[in-house]
Amino acid sequence: xxxxxxxxxxxxxxxxxxxxxxxxxxxDSAPDHVPINISSVADAVPKxxxxxxxxxxxxxxxxxxxxxxxxxxxGYQKRGIASWYGTKFHGRKTxxxxxxxMYGMTxxxxxxxxxxxxxxxxxxNKKTIVVRVNDRGPFHENRVIDLSYTAAVxxxxxxxxxxxxxxxxxxxxxxEASIEEDxxxxxxxxxxxxxxxVGAFSNQRYAKxxxxxxxxxxxxxxxxxxxxxxxxxxxxVQVGPFYTTQQIDNVNEKLAHIGYKKTKLIxxxxx
Numbered sequence: 001x002x003x004x005x006x007x008x009x010x011x012x013x014x015x016x017x018x019x020x021x022x023x024x025x026x027x028d029s030a031p032d033h034v035p036i037n038i039s040s041v042a043d044a045v046p047k048x049x050x051x052x053x054x055x056x057x058x059x060x061x062x063x064x065x066x067x068x069x070x071x072x073x074x075g076y077q078k079r080g081i082a083s084w085y086g087t088k089f090h091g092r093k094t095x096x097x098x099x100x101x102m103y104g105m106t107x108x109x110x111x112x113x114x115x116x117x118x119x120x121x122x123x124x125n126k127k128t129i130v131v132r133v134n135d136r137g138p139f140h141e142n143r144v145i146d147l148s149y150t151a152a153v154x155x156x157x158x159x160x161x162x163x164x165x166x167x168x169x170x171x172x173x174x175x176e177a178s179i180e181e182d183x184x185x186x187x188x189x190x191x192x193x194x195x196x197x198v199g200a201f202s203n204q205r206y207a208k209x210x211x212x213x214x215x216x217x218x219x220x221x222x223x224x225x226x227x228x229x230x231x232x233x234x235x236x237v238q239v240g241p242f243y244t245t246q247q248i249d250n251v252n253e254k255l256a257h258i259g260y261k262k263t264k265l266i267x268x269x270x271x
Contacts, residue, residue, distance in 0.1 A: 028088035030149060030158065036103055038153045043130035044105040045209045046117035046170045047199050048262060055096035055114040055136060062139050073116040073169035080144030082120060082165040084152035094135035102149035108135035109145055109167075117170040120145060122155045122163050129154050130170065130206075172201055195223070195240035196252060197264040207235035214239060217258055219251065238266060 059068045070076065090102045096114045100106070107118065116133040131151050138146040145167050147155065157163030198214065201207045207224050214222045214237070225236040239255070242248045252263060 028086055030086050031090075031102070034103075036150075038103075038150055041103065041105060041150050041154070043209070044117055044132040045213060046130065046172045046201065046206050047210070047260070048172045049115050051113045052096045052115065055094070055134075065139075067110050070111050070113055073112050073118075074171050076112060076118075076169035077166065078144050079123070079164070079166045081140075081142050081162050082122075082145045082147055082152075082155070082157060082167075083138050083140070083143055083162050084147040084149060084158065086149040090149075096134050098134050100135065100148075104148055105129065105131045105151050105154075106135070106148045107131040107133050107145050107151060108137040109133045110136060110139070112169065117172070118145070119168045119170055120147070120151070120155060121166045121168075122157065123166055124164060125156050127154070127156050170203070170206070172199055172206075191269055193241035193243055193268055194248060195238035195242070195266040195268070196248065196255065197236055197238045197266055198222075198255065198260050200234050200236045202232055202234060204235045207237050210237045217254075219254065240266075241268075 056069050059066055061067070085100075085108070086102045089100050092100050094100050094106075094108070107120070109116070109118070112118070112133050114134055114136075117130060118133060119128060119130050121128045129151055131147065135146070143162075145165065147157070149158070152158045155163065155165070157165075199207070199210050201210075204224070211222050211224055214220075219239055221241070222237060222239045225238055227234050227236060239251060242251070248265070255261075255263060
């Protein structure tokens with residue numbers, strides 16, 4: 001797989017560094033021993049993330065071909081060949097500086113912003129997964145995405161090595177403001193209650209997945225609110241209710257600790 005060679009060239013030209021794949025002479029492969037239950041690995045859950053500086057140059061060149069990184073993933077859909085990468089690159093840095101974990105639900109893409117979330121459908125067996133794009137590649141003709149080992153297993157393309165797929169970008173709604181900006185304005189009045197909005201999605205399934213994650217993290221009080229936004233239904237995952245700023249601060253700190261650092265404060269009249 002030439003993708004790692006390209007990743008090295010990419011990091012050199014963008015000012016980043018990583019261990020050189022030129023030193024890895026072994027052929028890429030699946031692990032001899034799998035320490036997890038692959039079937040229990042959940043899909044990636046789309047959430048709003050700012051695009052990273054690393055891995056997102058306006059354009060870059062590989063083998064004489066120039067690629068332009070998309071400004072946004074919204075509306076992206078393409079069919080083509082999916083491949084996968086495994087043990088040879090496990091533990092190495094991806095294009096945005098994260099460490100590649102072949103047991104995670106991640107992928108590499110040539111032009112989508114990093115990070116992005118995409119739904120990948122195997123057009124032969126109709127299996128569908130959701131992965132988080134955090135790497136660049138694959139640089140082979142007609143190949144549209146390079147999946148992690150686990151993603152390839154769940155999609156049913158591991159044995160053959162490739163599969164014909166459809167890749168569709170998934171969008172989460174950008175929070176309009178952060179809790180740091182809002183909470184200072186919230187002085188609870190009698191009859192008022194507040195919620196922390198953790199995410200908003202155009203697909204109810206992903207909202208439910210996020211709500212289930214909140215429950216698994218011992219954040220038990222949550223709800224899904226349905227609203228109209230620019231003519232489309234939006235499913236908003238909100239934690240609460242809260243009646244004091246101290247309650248908000250405590251839960252917001254817990255949310256930040258598990259990776260949800262951007263929340264929006266919603267204030268309502270108590271019914």
